[in-house]
Amino acid sequence: DIQMTQSPSFVSASVGDRVTITCRASQGISSWLAWYQQKPGKAPKLLIYAASSLQSGVPSRFSGSGSGTDFTLTISSLQPEDFATYCCQQANSFPYTFGQGTKLEIK
Amino acid sequence: QLQLQESGPGLVKPSETLSLTCTVSGGSISSSSYYWDWMRRPPGKGLEWIGSVYYTGSTYYNPSLKSRVIISVDTSKNQFSVKLSSVTAADTAVYYCARRVGSRTFDIWGQGTMVTVSS
Numbered sequence: 001d002i003q004m005t006q007s008p009s010f011v012s013a014s015v016g017d018r019v020t021i022t023c024r025a026s027q028g029i030s031s032w033l034a035w036y037q038q039k040p041g042k043a044p045k046l047l048i049y050a051a052s053s054l055q056s057g058v059p060s061r062f063s064g065s066g067s068g069t070d071f072t073l074t075i076s077s078l079q080p081e082d083f084a085t086y087c088c089q090q091a092n093s094f095p096y097t098f099g100q101g102t103k104l105e106i107k
Numbered sequence: 108q109l110q111l112q113e114s115g116p117g118l119v120k121p122s123e124t125l126s127l128t129c130t131v132s133g134g135s136i137s138s139s140s141y142y143w144d145w146m147r148r149p150p151g152k153g154l155e156w157i158g159s160v161y162y163t164g165s166t167y168y169n170p171s172l173k174s175r176v177i178i179s180v181d182t183s184k185n186q187f188s189v190k191l192s193s194v195t196a197a198d199t200a201v202y203y204c205a206r207r208v209g210s211r212t213f214d215i216w217g218q219g220t221m222v223t224v225s226s
Contacts, residue, residue, distance in 0.1 A: 001170075046213060089213075095171070098156070100153040
């Protein structure tokens with residue numbers, strides 16, 4: 001299985017800050033990577049697919065980059081509704097696997 | 108607007124079979140464009156992909172669960188289901204159903220249902 005390692009596990013930031021979360025795959029996955037946002041008690045929400053493509057309806061302050069083994073999710077200017085947990089998913093091969101998640105907290 | 112909703116028992120005894128159903132509303136499960144998948148999140152852990160089914164009935168499973176899991180589809184009811192046998196406490200989790208699209212990602216999810224394995 002392809003292991004997905006996210007960092008950091010926790011990040012504390014303020015409204016208006018720029019935040020970057022990274023995800024590393026244990027082997028190359030080309031651009032087969034997605035990012036999700038999840039809030040407590042809610043279903044995950046797809047933000048980014050194919051490493052850098054913004055899902056319809058997702059604000060443009062979210063962006064993704066990377067290919068191969070190293071990927072980043074950037075939120076350019078944090079809004080109050082962005083405080084949540086973010087995780088990555090590799091879509092290169094079965095079984096699909098997810099990162100452990102990064103919890104974004106209000107400073 | 109397409110919606111997914113999980114249903115099934117919230118408590119299952121050890122060694123028994125966990126059975127959940129996902130009802131698709133606002134669209135057809137028989138679309139050739141999508142697969143229908145199950146994931147779970149154990150307490151304090153990350154998401155785990157369980158497997159998927161196509162409307163024709165073809166399936167893909169996580170090898171770690173393959174010996175215990177069956178995913179099926181009922182197009183007449185617009186539903187798909189998961190059965191996990193011989194459950195233990197390690198199968199305690201929030202279970203999600205989701206639609207998988209061409210980018211191999213999950214664009215629509217159910218709200219999730221908590222299943223506890225305990226006697």
